Amino acid sequence: MESTPVKMNFGKSLLVPSVQELSKQRLTNIPARYVRSEQEPPVINAGEAVPVIDLQKLISGDSMDSELQKLHFACQQWGFLQVINHGVTPSLLEDFKREVIEFFGLPMEEKKKLWQQEDNHEGFGQLFVVSEEQKLDWSDMFYITTLPSHIRQMDLFQKLHSKLREIMEAYCNEIKNLAMIILCQLAKALRMDEKEMRELFSDGVQSIRMNYYPPCPAPEKTIGFSPHSDADALTVLFQLNETAGLQVRKDGVWVTVKPLPNALIVNIGDIMEIVSNGVYRSIEHRAIVNSNKERLSVATFYSSNLDSELGPAQSLTGPNNPPIFRRVPVDKYFKDFFARKLDGKSYIDFMKEDSRKIGSTLKVPSVRELAKQELAAIPSRYIRDDLEKTSCSILMPQVPVIDMEKLLIIGDHDTAELERLHFACKEWGFFQVVNHGVSSLLLEKVKSEIRAFFDLPMEEKKKFDQQEGDVEGFGQAFVFSQEQKLDWGDLFYMTTLPTNLRKPHLFPKLPHSLRETMEEHSKEFKNLAIRILCQLAKVLGMDEKEMRDLSNDGMQLIRMNYYPPCPEPEKTIGISPHSDADALTILLQLNETEGLQVRKDSVWVPVKPLPDALIVNVGDMMEILSNGVYRSIEHRAVVNSKEERLSLATFYLFNLDSELGPAHSLIGPNNPPIFGRIRVGKYLEDFFARKLDGKSVQELAKQHLTNIPDRYICSEQETPVISTGASVPVIDIQKLISGDSMDSELQKLHSACQHWGFLQVINHGVTPSLLEDFKREVIQLFKLPTEEKRKLWQQEDSFEGFGSVFVASEEQKLDWSDMFVIVTLPPHLRKVDLFHELPSKLRDIMEAYSKEIKNLAMIIACQLAKA
Numbered sequence: 001m002e003s004t005p006v007k008m009n010f011g012k013s014l015l016v017p018s019v020q021e022l023s024k025q026r027l028t029n030i031p032a033r034y035v036r037s038e039q040e041p042p043v044i045n046a047g048e049a050v051p052v053i054d055l056q057k058l059i060s061g062d063s064m065d066s067e068l069q070k071l072h073f074a075c076q077q078w079g080f081l082q083v084i085n086h087g088v089t090p091s092l093l094e095d096f097k098r099e100v101i102e103f104f105g106l107p108m109e110e111k112k113k114l115w116q117q118e119d120n121h122e123g124f125g126q127l128f129v130v131s132e133e134q135k136l137d138w139s140d141m142f143y144i145t146t147l148p149s150h151i152r153q154m155d156l157f158q159k160l161h162s163k164l165r166e167i168m169e170a171y172c173n174e175i176k177n178l179a180m181i182i183l184c185q186l187a188k189a190l191r192m193d194e195k196e197m198r199e200l201f202s203d204g205v206q207s208i209r210m211n212y213y214p215p216c217p218a219p220e221k222t223i224g225f226s227p228h229s230d231a232d233a234l235t236v237l238f239q240l241n242e243t244a245g246l247q248v249r250k251d252g253v254w255v256t257v258k259p260l261p262n263a264l265i266v267n268i269g270d271i272m273e274i275v276s277n278g279v280y281r282s283i284e285h286r287a288i289v290n291s292n293k294e295r296l297s298v299a300t301f302y303s304s305n306l307d308s309e310l311g312p313a314q315s316l317t318g319p320n321n322p323p324i325f326r327r328v329p330v331d332k333y334f335k336d337f338f339a340r341k342l343d344g345k346s347y348i349d350f351m352k353e354d355s356r357k358i359g360s361t362l363k364v365p366s367v368r369e370l371a372k373q374e375l376a377a378i379p380s381r382y383i384r385d386d387l388e389k390t391s392c393s394i395l396m397p398q399v400p401v402i403d404m405e406k407l408l409i410i411g412d413h414d415t416a417e418l419e420r421l422h423f424a425c426k427e428w429g430f431f432q433v434v435n436h437g438v439s440s441l442l443l444e445k446v447k448s449e450i451r452a453f454f455d456l457p458m459e460e461k462k463k464f465d466q467q468e469g470d471v472e473g474f475g476q477a478f479v480f481s482q483e484q485k486l487d488w489g490d491l492f493y494m495t496t497l498p499t500n501l502r503k504p505h506l507f508p509k510l511p512h513s514l515r516e517t518m519e520e521h522s523k524e525f526k527n528l529a530i531r532i533l534c535q536l537a538k539v540l541g542m543d544e545k546e547m548r549d550l551s552n553d554g555m556q557l558i559r560m561n562y563y564p565p566c567p568e569p570e571k572t573i574g575i576s577p578h579s580d581a582d583a584l585t586i587l588l589q590l591n592e593t594e595g596l597q598v599r600k601d602s603v604w605v606p607v608k609p610l611p612d613a614l615i616v617n618v619g620d621m622m623e624i625l626s627n628g629v630y631r632s633i634e635h636r637a638v639v640n641s642k643e644e645r646l647s648l649a650t651f652y653l654f655n656l657d658s659e660l661g662p663a664h665s666l667i668g669p670n671n672p673p674i675f676g677r678i679r680v681g682k683y684l685e686d687f688f689a690r691k692l693d694g695k696s697v698q699e700l701a702k703q704h705l706t707n708i709p710d711r712y713i714c715s716e717q718e719t720p721v722i723s724t725g726a727s728v729p730v731i732d733i734q735k736l737i738s739g740d741s742m743d744s745e746l747q748k749l750h751s752a753c754q755h756w757g758f759l760q761v762i763n764h765g766v767t768p769s770l771l772e773d774f775k776r777e778v779i780q781l782f783k784l785p786t787e788e789k790r791k792l793w794q795q796e797d798s799f800e801g802f803g804s805v806f807v808a809s810e811e812q813k814l815d816w817s818d819m820f821v822i823v824t825l826p827p828h829l830r831k832v833d834l835f836h837e838l839p840s841k842l843r844d845i846m847e848a849y850s851k852e853i854k855n856l857a858m859i860i861a862c863q864l865a866k867a
Helices: 019-023 055-059 064-077 090-104 108-112 154-159 162-190 194-201 270-275 330-338 346-351 367-371 404-409 416-428 440-454 458-464 512-540 544-551 620-625 680-688 697-701 733-737 742-755 768-783 786-790 832-837 840-866
Strands: 052-054 080-084 123-125 140-147 206-213 225-228 234-239 246-250 253-256 264-268 285-287 295-302 401-403 430-434 473-475 490-497 555-563 575-578 584-589 596-600 603-606 614-618 635-637 645-653 730-732 760-762 801-803 819-821
Touching: 052 055, 052 064, 055 064, 055 162, 064 080, 064 162, 090 162, 090 206, 090 234, 090 295, 140 162, 162 194, 162 206, 162 234, 162 295, 367 555, 401 404, 401 416, 404 416, 404 512, 416 430, 416 512, 440 512, 440 555, 440 584, 440 645, 458 473, 490 512, 512 544, 512 555, 512 584, 512 645, 620 832, 730 733, 730 742, 733 742, 733 840, 742 840, 768 840
Parallel strands: 052 080, 401 430, 730 760
Antiparallel strands: 080 264, 123 140, 140 206, 206 295, 225 285, 234 264, 234 295, 246 253, 246 285, 430 614, 473 490, 490 555, 555 645, 575 635, 584 614, 584 645, 596 603, 596 635, 801 819
């Protein structure tokens, strides 16, 4: 019985011009979009060549075992091999070569009929082009899925010339047979169950990419195909002419592959690295171009069955060889792969089990167990000297309330509820949602199951303890040192969606009824989050499709919170002040005890939960996406001496593989982006990586030292000379730019820069109130508790953040100061995660200050040009 045709679409790529047509213009220089300044040169290594495997020796005769060992070595050490005596009919190869060369020789009008469509990457063009700013490769490609035949883009396939179609059909079948022979030999070499290999690949997806690399006037400045590893199991490359161009990264250097006559080049793809659990290597490779000759090739990609699950082979993993890659449906794997820009081996790295870890934290004692001891005073590690008081005003405004039913049924004539939502997100960043559509029966089940979980004996809860290096599990988050102050609460933190990111030792091991309840909860809360996000897109004037692309396959995490009664609630905190890193957080209050507080206009305002309502807040991602229109607000949880408090926070984040930045549909010349762009996965990694990395000088100074540590003592320091006769020149900006004194003030400026290099500027035009506000906020920044400043600490690979700069070695003498360094302009160069960790008031004032200082700098620079 024939399979029903299915139109598959794994992704799209932006449309780009034909490089073949561009090269016909006889350029002397290539357009800027093709220039790659970061390109690494190849290393010519005459001593090493890609291993050669004789397929006939591999499958028959006395040399089978030794050839199998050669194949195993090639896949382990190189990930590439050339195959001779491969069994593909020589006349078929010649016919296919001729047809592909003729295909690229077609007139442009003919090729345009085969060009990629906006919503699909198959056809003529380039792959992995995800933005208009992205650098392009010096090549044209034609990409098409060939097997199984029922998933072909038949309208595209039928447009090919009949002779090419027939030969391609025969070629694809022979290459599939070759791929299956090699895969079964790899199973044998790995000691993998051959039946498992056949089940994975017998109905595998096959696609081909026909490549044309024209001669280039500046080949050293560009690349034919960007460095990457292949997403498939095996790639078979057929070189159509003698021009070399393929290069393989071996031991950190680029090695040119010289094709042997009548050989096919085969390489291991990411899928085979995953199936082998890392034994075989999917190696980075690229294509370079030259100034004299065109190069043509055909790459055939063979992958696993579309309806299978990708992960390390079951027959290869066990207690002594745990899986190092996650499991994911094959179709999801390909959709994620084609949604990315080509970037070395970044995708296979994303598939590793370790990449699931969104952060780490140290283990701490259970606060609930501590509370059972009926303490009169709490341990010093929970005491916070820096706690700000809660507002006691009875006139304090309350968090806005949004009626979801009204929001979803409004027409053009009634946008009042939508405007209320817009106001809530702009002015509060928090709101309560009523008539939200989540079943009350489900919410009651969630409350009952979470309470039952926290009531489990400690021995049971310990099975869910956080593991070293991972924030998920039972414990507390953001604990980076043994000296750090702790919160008065127990948390259970866990990924719930997408299901392939769930930790096998957490979600599947939950008590059965809790697991079933959380399964249902995850779907309902995801639906609610997306409904709210789409309403926000509408009121912002943002393209709803852009919002759906970001959020439909989003990541969801939950944090179950238990705050026991505390004998000294005024001295501690349930959860420290913070803003959320996600797009939207939905909080379900499990009992009547209040505790959530929101910082509104620098005052802590208690939130009084309404019956049957859910509390929603805007996270950092939504503030970034809205380009600062919406506010991700600081909040905290307080505790009391009489009653426990329980809650469930559900965090909804954008698709891990998407790019985070201001929405393209919101920015333009009149609304430039105020945040940079960053991959969501990288953003989260950086957010959770804020760790203690040394002690600040400010903290040292608090210790009332009588002597300073040796590392701060500078024996070679010059003694200052006190001179009362000279002082830094003073320049009056107003006189410099207007009035009768312009020329004389310009001469003073010129002299100051020549002889001093320093000057003091008066009447500079920077708003005095802004300077006072900025002064106040910077003083407050340095007064923040150490735990708060740790979130802003420098990371190992960057000088931005709290710390010192220009420290290049462990022996180097240090300065007696703390610094906070951050790039402010242009906005796209900002470290989004760091900028966003700053208190919102400081961020706003810094934004205004940076612009005024830029204006002042430009005035002075123009005057210096004049001088």
